[in-house]
Amino acid sequence: MTRNPATAPGVLVRRATLVASTAVVVLAVVAVSLVGFGGRSSAVTTGGTGDDPGGAGSDGVAQARIVGGERTSTADEPWVVYLTDASGFQFCGGTLVAPTKVVTAAHCTASAPDRKIFAVVGRDDKSSKAGRSVAVTKTWVSPSFTAVGSGLDVSVLTLGESVPNATLPLATASDTALYGPGTAARIYGWGATSENGTASRYLLGATVPIREDSYCKSSASSFDPTLLTCAGFDTGGVDTCQGDSGGPLVAGGKLIGITSFGDGCARAGKPGYYTRVGANSALIEKQIAS
Numbered sequence: 001m002t003r004n005p006a007t008a009p010g011v012l013v014r015r016a017t018l019v020a021s022t023a024v025v026v027l028a029v030v031a032v033s034l035v036g037f038g039g040r041s042s043a044v045t046t047g048g049t050g051d052d053p054g055g056a057g058s059d060g061v062a063q064a065r066i067v068g069g070e071r072t073s074t075a076d077e078p079w080v081v082y083l084t085d086a087s088g089f090q091f092c093g094g095t096l097v098a099p100t101k102v103v104t105a106a107h108c109t110a111s112a113p114d115r116k117i118f119a120v121v122g123r124d125d126k127s128s129k130a131g132r133s134v135a136v137t138k139t140w141v142s143p144s145f146t147a148v149g150s151g152l153d154v155s156v157l158t159l160g161e162s163v164p165n166a167t168l169p170l171a172t173a174s175d176t177a178l179y180g181p182g183t184a185a186r187i188y189g190w191g192a193t194s195e196n197g198t199a200s201r202y203l204l205g206a207t208v209p210i211r212e213d214s215y216c217k218s219s220a221s222s223f224d225p226t227l228l229t230c231a232g233f234d235t236g237g238v239d240t241c242q243g244d245s246g247g248p249l250v251a252g253g254k255l256i257g258i259t260s261f262g263d264g265c266a267r268a269g270k271p272g273y274y275t276r277v278g279a280n281s282a283l284i285e286k287q288i289a290s
């Protein structure tokens with residue numbers, strides 16, 4: 001991270017403006033903090049780069065500006081990856097689950113089966129060359145997937161070379177407790193920081209509560225609890241968004257979900273929907289082992 005201007009490149013020419021720019025940054029931070037404390041929905045409208053520090057919500061969940069997220073690092077979450085096409089364009093997220101295997105969403109890979117895909121590991125900043133970009137050599141798409149919201153939205157990618165980064169274990173069928181309402185789950189991605197907003201340059205993370213099936217059902221009539229779970233606050237404000245699909249939903253140190261869909265992003269009463277990994281882990285593990 002280069003948030004401290006003194007450690008950033010170009011510090012010599014920037015020194016003269018440092019005092020003035022620091023004052024502006026301090027004022028901006030104070031303003032954002034005040035707005036942030038006002039309510040969760042404010043996080044949607046402030047959008048931004050994700051560099052803003054967060055305030056604590058009324059329920060004590062830290063948040064700032066995914067939507068409502070804060071900067072996080074692949075140094076701490078080494079299994080969070082993003083997917084690009086041959087031009088380097090980031091279009092989805094994913095999770096490293098074995099040295100040569102990445103779990104992502106079927107809707108990330110099924111629409112363009114001939115597209116060359118690369119998985120980028122160990123790179124927080126999409127504009128940097130940190131970590132590595134590895135070509136995907138095989139793509140498996142869940143056979144039951146037909147469209148978002150219909151069938152199991154999961155895909156397993158095989159990498160052309162193995163990577164040394166730590167992997168994340170999948171939740172299993174016995175991990176039902178992790179899907180209990182109120183479980184604090186983490187979401188990660190480089191997607192949009194507001195509905196219709198632009199993608200984040202940096203990896204962002206946020207915490208959202210897992211919701212009861214009746215709540216998930218109320219805002220998506222097609223909700224099938226054997227295939228999906230949902231997460232989000234009543235008031236919205238914190239959510240995955242476009243470009244985060246395929247990325248991880250994590251609880252208890254395990255991959256419990258895969259970002260799949262939502263109605264807009266971070267809207268009140270509109271949770272995010274995640275492919276349910278636990279109940280479907282046998283099918284996914286079989287592909288990871290293949």
Ligand code: ARG
Nearest residue numbers: 242243244245261262265272
């Ligand atoms: N389908 C989106 C994607 O391809 C993910 C949307 C998630 N939306 C939400 N509100 N949780 O990136």
